[in-house]
Amino acid sequence: MTIMGSDLTRQTAAVLAEAIRTGEASAAEVTQAHLDRISSVDERVHAFLHVDTEAALESARSVDTKRSSGEVLGPLAGVPLALKDVLTMRGVPTTCGSRMLENWRPPYDSSVVERLRAADIVILGKTNMDEFAMGSSTEHSAYGPSHNPWDLERIPGGSGGGSAAALAAFEAPLAIGTDTGGSIRQPAAVTGTVGVKPTYGGVPRYGLVALASSLDQAGPCARTVMDTALLHSIIAGYDPRDSTSINAPVPDVVAAAAKADVRGMRIGIVTELNGEGYQAGVAQRFRESLAILEHLGAEIIEVGCPSFEYALGAYYLILPSEASSNLARFDGMRYGLRVGDDGSHSVEQVMSLTREAGFGAEVKRRIMLGTYALSSGYYDAYYGSAQKVRTLIMRDFASAFESVDVLVSPTAPTTAFKIGEKIDDPLAMYLNDIATIPVNLAGNAAMSLPVGLAPEDGLPVGFQIMAPPMADDRLYLVGAALESALYDQWGHLLIEEAPAL
Amino acid sequence: MTAITRAEVAHLATLARLDLTETELDHYAQQLDVILQSVARVSEIASADIPATSHPLPLENVFRDDIARPCLDRAEVLAAAPAHEDDRFRVPRILDEELS
Numbered sequence: 001m002t003i004m005g006s007d008l009t010r011q012t013a014a015v016l017a018e019a020i021r022t023g024e025a026s027a028a029e030v031t032q033a034h035l036d037r038i039s040s041v042d043e044r045v046h047a048f049l050h051v052d053t054e055a056a057l058e059s060a061r062s063v064d065t066k067r068s069s070g071e072v073l074g075p076l077a078g079v080p081l082a083l084k085d086v087l088t089m090r091g092v093p094t095t096c097g098s099r100m101l102e103n104w105r106p107p108y109d110s111s112v113v114e115r116l117r118a119a120d121i122v123i124l125g126k127t128n129m130d131e132f133a134m135g136s137s138t139e140h141s142a143y144g145p146s147h148n149p150w151d152l153e154r155i156p157g158g159s160g161g162g163s164a165a166a167l168a169a170f171e172a173p174l175a176i177g178t179d180t181g182g183s184i185r186q187p188a189a190v191t192g193t194v195g196v197k198p199t200y201g202g203v204p205r206y207g208l209v210a211l212a213s214s215l216d217q218a219g220p221c222a223r224t225v226m227d228t229a230l231l232h233s234i235i236a237g238y239d240p241r242d243s244t245s246i247n248a249p250v251p252d253v254v255a256a257a258a259k260a261d262v263r264g265m266r267i268g269i270v271t272e273l274n275g276e277g278y279q280a281g282v283a284q285r286f287r288e289s290l291a292i293l294e295h296l297g298a299e300i301i302e303v304g305c306p307s308f309e310y311a312l313g314a315y316y317l318i319l320p321s322e323a324s325s326n327l328a329r330f331d332g333m334r335y336g337l338r339v340g341d342d343g344s345h346s347v348e349q350v351m352s353l354t355r356e357a358g359f360g361a362e363v364k365r366r367i368m369l370g371t372y373a374l375s376s377g378y379y380d381a382y383y384g385s386a387q388k389v390r391t392l393i394m395r396d397f398a399s400a401f402e403s404v405d406v407l408v409s410p411t412a413p414t415t416a417f418k419i420g421e422k423i424d425d426p427l428a429m430y431l432n433d434i435a436t437i438p439v440n441l442a443g444n445a446a447m448s449l450p451v452g453l454a455p456e457d458g459l460p461v462g463f464q465i466m467a468p469p470m471a472d473d474r475l476y477l478v479g480a481a482l483e484s485a486l487y488d489q490w491g492h493l494l495i496e497e498a499p500a501l
Numbered sequence: 502m503t504a505i506t507r508a509e510v511a512h513l514a515t516l517a518r519l520d521l522t523e524t525e526l527d528h529y530a531q532q533l534d535v536i537l538q539s540v541a542r543v544s545e546i547a548s549a550d551i552p553a554t555s556h557p558l559p560l561e562n563v564f565r566d567d568i569a570r571p572c573l574d575r576a577e578v579l580a581a582a583p584a585h586e587d588d589r590f591r592v593p594r595i596l597d598e599e600l601s
Binding site for chain 2: 244348353355384441
């Protein structure tokens with residue numbers, strides 16, 4: 001195919017990379033096209049907190065120089081990417097959506113950024129997120145919410161809503177997210193894009209500002225399953241600087257995405273993640289997708305995971321506990337905000353004044369929840385019980401994976417809701433993650449991909465695939481097969497139906 | 502039943518080094534109570550014979566070879582600090598008035 005004369009921002013990452021390799025387009029042109037798109041739409045979408053214009057163009061030009069000097073370019077060389085603002089990038093503002101880190105420029109690159117640079121991927125800038133990744137809508141960003149390109153009055157999901165909105169608004173063909181309880185998958189679901197939470201330990205956490213260390217996982221986001229696989233293979237793999245990094249070969253996700261075959265696979269519907277509580281159009285598109293997979297040669301089996309009912313409770317004890325400990329580092333001493341340092345306040349008073357001023361409502365809520373769950377006298381009843389539920393959830397997964405190859409569910413119970421609708425109702429907000437949380441507690445891999453629009457509101461619906469740890473390739477086998485069947489049915493990707501901005 | 506009182510929230514705020522306003526204390530006391538009553542359900546299935554899981558992978562200590570390698574650039578680190586003096590972080594006094 002030729003992309004000359006077409007809109008470069010509408011292409012897949014794979015097509016752009018090929019055009020750059022063959023010289024049909026320069027990396028500088030591709031980057032400029034995306035920067036122009038950001039200039040024209042981001043005032044309304046607000047996907048980005050910082051656009052790194054000059055550095056992006058510079059790195060694109062260096063790709064063009066490499067090509068003209070005969071160097072062999074990597075599979076995504078010269079392709080632009082939107083980076084979630086929770087990963088450090090040397091000298092570039094990294095705020096985590098918080099006033100606490102408003103002017104912080106990290107003195108080092110995260111491992112993910114190092115790998116993106118080594119692959120010659122062009123980082124356009126940093127994307128908006130709920131403060132310190134706590135939220136499902138980006139409404140908890142200190143810098144204002146991002147808007148869903150399908151309907152600007154609605155949320156793009158969270159915490160990685162900026163990365164998902166950048167993809168859906170054609171501001172970037174690739175993005176990086178992080179997923180602690182669904183922050184890659186739920187934004188993908190509500191924006192009609194693809195997102196993968198790799199196996200815990202699959203992508204290094206070095207330089208990822210920690211929310212809950214036993215749950216956090218960075219991962220790839222894109223508009224197609226193949227683009228997601230190409231990015232996955234670049235950022236995944238062992239890193240000695242992360243003590244929880246898995247020292248084993250990365251599953252061949254690109255080959256799996258190319259194979260796109262579910263014949264003979266056993267696909268399990270989770271009883272507890274299907275039925276009541278799901279919007280009618282979400283349930284309908286989910287059922288239709290199952291029928292497609294069955295038609296493609298998979299066997300659909302229903303399996304029970306009885307402990308999943310308790311996953312939300314366990315998560316909202318474990319996450320705040322780890323977060324309250326991790327966020328103790330924001331004490332106003334070595335980096336970030338400092339308030340009240342007037343010569344009369346003591347260090348403890350300055351810490352309390354700084355944290356009061358620097359943290360937003362949701363962060364304070366979760367820090368106190370975690371402090372409570374870890375306090376003596378309550379520890380066994382709350383944190384201790386939550387850790388036992390975690391064991392039960394892992395057992396449910398292990399037993400389910402004895403009879404099926406992957407598990408599936410709707411990614412989120414509803415389509416995108418209106419900005420402001422759930423902002424001061426924490427429990428209602430937490431329910432968005434009901435289907436995504438079990439995977440984080442167990443450390444499994446999971447994907448969300450778009451499977452249609454809900455008939456009642458015309459908004460995207462996400463389909464979740466869950467695989468055992470280190471079987472990330474199965475997500476791509478199933479995801480690519482389903483995506484391809486839906487493409488044949490519609491004649492285009494779902495994202496092509498998003499309204500022009 | 503109330504899971505948490507306003508006085509407990511005030512105590513938590515002190516432990517967490519958050520200088521909350523009176524309005525915030527009222528608001529959080531009510532919200533934390535609702536959240537805690539909801540998440541407390543975990544104890545229904547957490548019987549004594551179930552082992553706790555802290556982490557999805559078995560954790561082991563990781564060592565590296567004892568070889569010197571470059572550390573962060575001092576000027577860059579201090580440039581990002583709220584205050585610095587003589588190549589060090591400058592911090593407020595560490596003793597409270599009643600102790601000094």
